[in-house]
Amino acid sequence: MPRPLVVGNGKLLINFDDKLHMRDLYFPYVGQLNHVGGHFSKLGLWVQGRFSWLDEDGWTRKLGYGQESLVTDVHAHHEHLGISLQIADGVHQRDPIYLKKVSVRNLASEVREVRLFFHHDFSLNETEVGDTAVFDPILRTIYHYKRNVYIMANGKTDTGGINQYSVGIKRFNYAEGTWRDAEDGLLSGNPIAQGSVDSTISFSLILQPQEEKALFYWMCIGESYEDVKGLNQYVLESDPEHLLSRVAVYWQRWVNKEERDFADLPAEVVNLYKTSLLLVRTQIDQDGAILAANDSDILQFNRDHYSYMWPRDGALIASAMAKAGYTGVIAPFFRFCADALNKEGYLLHKYNPDGSVGSSWHPYIVDGEIQLPIQEDETALVLYALWEQYKSGKQIEDCQALYPTLVRPAARFLLEYVHPELQLPNPSYDLWEERRGIFTFTSATVFAGLMAAARFAQLFGDERRYKRYTEGAERIRGAMEKHLYDHEIGRFLRGIYVRADGSVEKDFTVESSLFVLFALDVFSVDDPRVERTMDAVKKSLRVDTAIGGIARYQGDYYFKKSHDTVKVPGNPWIICTLWVADWEIAKAKSLDELQEPKNRLTWVVRHALQSGVLSEQLDPYTGAPVSVAPLTWSHATYVATVLRYLEKVNELR
Template identity: 45%
Template structure:
């Protein structure tokens, strides 16, 4: 179930689904730990003896307040004659989730009502050893286990509560459906809980109340947050958070008037969505949507250094250079002694799960890496310097990260061809020597050379530059196929050392010009783009570009090359921008606008016929790709002073 709303402060993160249920609840890292594991913290409403969970029988809408991470959600039930309006956020720095709820009686009769909030926490990702109890001092429910405490309460109306043993036949959910909570005081093990607010409404009358959740690592932190709520007030905390996010966007706004209001609003929404997925310790996670659990019992709540590099380039271009420093420090801290970054990382810096083996079929040692993940962080770091001009930060990063990564890239090459040695492709599916990966290594070494000059290491700068040029020459020699007139996806070696060409149409080849291997208008690039657009565009459906021919991941139909992705479609838009075909670039950006959810969230990929989001939603990389494409177009229009646009 894709998510409609994400809320975060860089430590506390929640996803809200189409039924206004909290599905993912992360603390103390964005993406770690999920204290719900995709179980639904649902909302139910009781009116004059009738009860309804918020589900598909309700009319719902989802949005955010302009330029903020404050959500606006409505839910209307014609059978109950009730409308709920939520204004929701996580405080900008304190770990407080706030729902301001307005309930309206749509009937001409007086109605007694109760609004119930259900909780089925699996603290620290397990149902074992949980405790929930009513705290009479703090006047709320507390769920706790180990160093995780969750407090639940409300303001503005009378309340009731319960905690219970949870199973398929009984639990707090059953009490909620009955409309009466038993006020059980404590329970342990596999448990759930309910919190209800109650009152009466005259015909067409509205009332407001607050429901809120505090999280901390110990009871004393909950006490401190409760004191903050009582001292400052939930209304104030909500308002100051909205003001903060509006200022966060406004102070960095650099977009020209030529861009439509829709494009600008989506740009701002995408920046905020990226920020929501950026942990305070530096990991920017790919996605926190656990609807992906059904595949391999895993998720996207990891930092892939490649994704992080692309995301941070967009953030740096937008002016958020202080934020991206955290990512680069994270990479510096966790790069191996050998100079490469691992497949992916958990938000706390530990190694993420992987399916890349450390040896081949004959048990010969091999690195289970995607080399682009090391190279692109160096590329992104140089882009960071161009935006920040912070030489001191570069000097700190150079000794602990850049030199390690660059020396690895220099050494990890074939002495005969000068191409990078085998690693996994960016889609994590196959091992070989890929044009895209080689291009990132070329760009990474060029960036390392420039960074070396900045900090006074001229000898190393020469070494990195010379190696980069050898790799570029090798790309043009071995990875451009004269017979087909375009770049290859890659090459492989058989057991006899013979080179096997992979001519599969591959969208990542659209990035070759971005890494300056060739110019965007070079005939080899043009030929490659034409072949990709012809072979990977979804012709009989919603349009958009597939990743590669016969992409199997979430594949809907064998009559298409694969499903359309946001990032691949925008790579094509970027090439159009680079060669001055602005109308086509705008067309693809508007294609993206048609794919967004009500609240402006962008999925990873889409059903090629229905346009329904597939895989995770939102995907942070999709949002950063949109930002990057807008930035590129914005800059190009200014540089060229195109009359109809500027």
């Protein structure tokens, strides 16, 4: 299930599903240690003897964000209960504090009491073993704790704080949890439980006919009781409504810090651009990891997740954010990569947010042959992104510090990890992590990485390395022309495979990632070979259904929804559709020729969730999100394409 509502600040990330359950709570790293783990923490109401959780039938829900903000704007209405709610959720821009405002309107013609119930289903440090939940009668709060994780919940109305509470056992023997205790409108008041525990608290509002009142609720997360006690006191002294208002203002200022002329782009395209910037920000940990996605429902498919830092995804996301003017946000990413770099100069498959090596399916040995379990593009693209960062922010001190620790070791590896006969990068895994060979995408990124290293060498007066890196890049480009371009079919190959006997097998699969041929300045956009390649991409990967879009490659099997490979070569991907838009932008010679890529931007808007969240893929027949949402790469690619469009408009004007 996608996560249409995401709030965070770089150290705390909270996700909600479309039924308004809190499904993920990550702390102290974005993407690492999920203290909810996909379970259901939820909100319910009791009105005059009738009870309903917000995930039940009878509620209509509209999910979104406030204008240019990371504070949600959610509307829920229940006709039979005669209740409407407006909910605003946000995470404090600095501290690990989650804030919630629930405005409750009584639609009946009589005075009524409304009780709101907040249920907490935590599994601290990703397991319910050894948790404790306790009511604190001094602070009048509920808190859960285990070792170095404390989560304290509190709230207030116009008449006071927590009205009722209950702590109990969940999902053990026959115990369902304290949420069942809430459904008669009364909580038992049990003050403590240990093991697999949950808790529920309630608040009371007395509402006149058509009257609206607000409830404020918050959670403070820390490493000790003193931490959360202090944060709770800060909320009480500062006033939660004031704090939530400040959160909204901060993100409005943040997303608008760069003045930009959006030319003729429709308002909905601009709105999604700003939403995408904000959502990308939520997926970046303060210590530098840029997470692919944090939708824990992917666990149900393979018991692993997307909450990793892939250097390739991170580099492309960092590049987009740098071009958008957010160099400060992504500067820690490059320090993260420098620390992670292997002593031989390459980056591994993926990393956890704390910098440790992530899970992998790339082996060190296949058929008795020892190999590096890497995707070389991940190393190369980090260098490319670092140069984009420098161009945008001109932070020469940061780049000088990274020159000996990241640029030179990585460039040395790229120069040395070359097939001696072909002069192309040695075999490694492709960007989709599915096959091992020598690929056009990988070769193009190695060219771009070496050119970035050469520019840094020139910047720092290192002429000897400048010459070496430049010559290495030119050798790669020449070898691409010789071995990765096929004269018979008139386009570039996806790649080649070198067999044990030295023979070479060509891979003719049409592949969307071939956009790097022009996007990374390996070849000119006007090069006929590039034009024929991209024409094949547009023709062969077009999804011929009412949904449309562009597939990854011919015969894509990942989350496959159709066996009609002629009409549906694969599910439409947001990033692949935008790569084609990038091509259309690059080759446009007039403003009229920008209509097609502008249509693709509006296509993305149409297929975003109601809140603006973008998924990885779409169902080719229904347009429903497939795989994780939000996918950080989708949002960053949308940002990058909008910026390319605007640059082209200015150029053509």
